Amino acid sequence: MPVSDSADRTSDIGTDAAETADETAEGLPINELFYSLQGEGTLAGVPSVFVRTSGCNLRCWFCDSYHTSWEPTHARMTLAEILAEIESHDADHVVLTGGEPLLHEASTTLLEALDERGYHTTVETNGTIYRDAPIDLASVSPKLESSTPTPDRDPTGDGEWEARHEADRIDMDALARLVESYDVQLKFVVTDAEDMPEIRELLADLRAVADVPVSDDDVLLMPEGATRDRLAETRARVADLAMEYGFRYTPRLHVDLWNDAPET
Ligand SMILES: C[S@@+](CC[C@H](N)C(=O)[O-])C[C@H]1O[C@@H](n2cnc3c(N)ncnc32)[C@H](O)[C@@H]1O
Ligand SMILES: Nc1nc2[nH]cc(C(=O)O)c2c(=O)[nH]1
Ligand code: SF4
Ligand SMILES: [Mg+2]
Structure with a gap:
């Protein structure tokens, strides 16, 4: 369902501090919010519903979800609306x-309901924030x-x-808590x-501070590229690096299939 044109769009959100419990009642x-195939990681190919929240604490120059980070746009949906759409x-x-x-406290409530x-x-996260929630795979x-937006790369x-x-x-404490608490895949964007x-x-x-082992099997190299043309430049190089270093390679199936179309 396209939700980005909804009338209750508000202005900028979620770029600073994490949201508070008070805001949980207002949803996310x-x-x-769309149905697609998981395009990345160990579950690539699995039919999945994607819920994309808006607002980010980072600004990767290459972010393929520009309208959640550099120029956040969104509709607020209640948890009941999100669950109905998923179901x-x-x-x-x-x-x-x-x-x-x-960033959002209400993500925990949504995960509990799911x-x-x-x-x-699966939660796709940049690894800078830890929350205690029922997460089957922390991606x-x-x-x-x-990834840093230097002046020459700032969009x-x-x-x-x-x-x-x-x-x-990088927040090493948050990373350690994530790997200690959940099944984790570490998915690095590589050029x-x-x-x-x-x-x-x-x-x-991470291995020096975490209480659990971190296996090379859980480390995935993903080629940088939001479009088929860009992936054509990066993927063979990244595949070679995965073999050289003994890490896994993950494709970006959705980019191969649908290029950079929204809701895929
Ligand atoms: C848009 S992010 C949202 C989740 C979270 N903010 C994060 O970065 O993990 C979803 C996934 O897309 C990846 N990603 C974003 N832009 C990309 C690009 N240009 N090429 C390859 N992967 C990209 C991120 O690294 C992350 O694994
Ligand atoms: N098909 C598809 N698979 C994905 N896996 C992770 C995605 C994301 O943006 O987090 C993503 C996405 O945007 N689309
Ligand atoms: S890739 Fe993730 S962490 Fe980086 S700006 Fe986009 S949403 Fe934020
Ligand atoms: Mg994506």
């Missing part, structure tokens, strides 16, 4: 994504230095977000070999 800012599709997997879905109804839940995509301005993004993109030393350092730091 939803950019889009109208014949799927047992739900993917909660964004934007950054864990769990009660027997859904498998964590920590952001590398190559809207002159690098105004560079320092804040750089300061906030070329320059990304690899940082991935190895991040894994070493």
Whole structure:
């Protein structure tokens, strides 16, 4: 269902502090809600309902969900409306994504309601926020230095977000709590070999602080690219890097199938 044109659209939200419990009653800012195939990660190919919240605490220059981060637009939906829309599709997997879905306290309430109804839940998160919720797969995509919106790569301005993004993109405590609490896949967006030393350092730091092992099997390299043309430039290089380093490769099936169309 396209929800981005709804009349109750409000202005900018969710770019600063996490939302409070008071706001839970008002539901969630939803950019889009649609049925598709999971395009990324270990569940690639699984029919799933996607719930995309709006608002993000980071600003990756390459963000393929521009209208949840750089220019957030949304309709607020109550949890009852979201659940009814999910239940109208014949799927047992739900993917909660964004934007950054864990900014919102109400994401926990939604996940609890989905769990009660027997859904498998995947949460797509940048790994900077921990919440205690029934999450079957935490699909964590920590952001590398190559994601930072430097002035030459800023899609809207002159690098105004560079320092804040750089300061906030890794929170080792939140990452450790996520890997300790949930089944996790660590899904790194990779462009070329320059990304690899940082991935190895991040894994070493995480393994030093986390109380559970972090297997290379749970580390996925995903080619950077929001369009078929861009993926054609990055995917073979990233596949080679996965083989060289012994990590997994994940495709972006939805980009192959539907390019950059909304609600896919
Ligand atoms: C839009 S994000 C929303 C969830 C969360 N904010 C995050 O970044 O993980 C969903 C997924 O798309 C990935 N992504 C965003 N832009 C991308 C791009 N241009 N190429 C490849 N992956 C991208 C993110 O890394 C993340 O795994
Ligand atoms: N088909 C499809 N699969 C996805 N897996 C993760 C996505 C996301 O944006 O979080 C995504 C998405 O946007 N579309
Ligand atoms: S963290 Fe996710 S939603 Fe936020 S800007 Fe980066 S890719 Fe986009
Ligand atoms: Mg996507």
